[in-house]
Amino acid sequence: MTASTRAPEPLAQAAPRPLRLRLVATPQPPLEDERLPLRLVVPGAATPRPTHRPGPRPRAGRVVGGPDADFGPSFSTRADLPEPRDTGRRLIVCALEALTGRRPLTQVRSMVSLGVFTALSQGRRPRWCTEGSAPLLVGPVHVCEPVDGVAEISAVVRRGGRAHAVAARLEGIDGRWRCTALQIG
Numbered sequence: 001m002t003a004s005t006r007a008p009e010p011l012a013q014a015a016p017r018p019l020r021l022r023l024v025a026t027p028q029p030p031l032e033d034e035r036l037p038l039r040l041v042v043p044g045a046a047t048p049r050p051t052h053r054p055g056p057r058p059r060a061g062r063v064v065g066g067p068d069a070d071f072g073p074s075f076s077t078r079a080d081l082p083e084p085r086d087t088g089r090r091l092i093v094c095a096l097e098a099l100t101g102r103r104p105l106t107q108v109r110s111m112v113s114l115g116v117f118t119a120l121s122q123g124r125r126p127r128w129c130t131e132g133s134a135p136l137l138v139g140p141v142h143v144c145e146p147v148d149g150v151a152e153i154s155a156v157v158r159r160g161g162r163a164h165a166v167a168a169r170l171e172g173i174d175g176r177w178r179c180t181a182l183q184i185g
Contacts, residue, residue: 076172078148084170087111087177088141088153092166095120095182096136096157099129112179119182126164126184134160151177 091111098105098120109117139156146152149172157164169181 073173076149076175078145078172080175081149081172081177084143084145084151084153084177085141087170088143088151088155088168089138091168091170091177091179091182092138092141092153092155092157093136096129096138096166096184099125099184100136101130111177112182116179116182128159128162128164129184132160 091108094103094108094111097103098108105117105121108120112120137158139158141153141155144152151170152167153170154165154167157166165183165185167183167185168179170177171180172178
């Protein structure tokens, strides 16, 4: 037989490859938070509040309203903001003086968010703020910065021999600190 008339050799059969499972990330969040253990829910029992985990903040310079918004607030980085301790002390003094009636509540409006201002103007005033004429003595202001552009402040205020706690969350918006949460104890 010649090379041209030789029958073709059968092709070698390749061994089948084993199947592999590949996990692909889905674009949606999971239905349940896998980090938290399952809890037994008892009807009528009080459920514990989840711990607050602040989410990521938008990058600096990004307009909150989106690219179509011409104007609007933008988040600021820590480098663009003044010292939070001074702003926190001024906020605490102004808010407490407004609650005691020594200054108009509208003077606090530029330092707080709309929700905080509404709560201050419509909410119940602590009795220790409205009673008596003893001066308010604000102790040292403590600052914690959990994320860039966010500061959490706390202080002890004394009036008439009693101590009261005040805490606030400040967020950097448009190059200045704005109070987004205020707790007066």
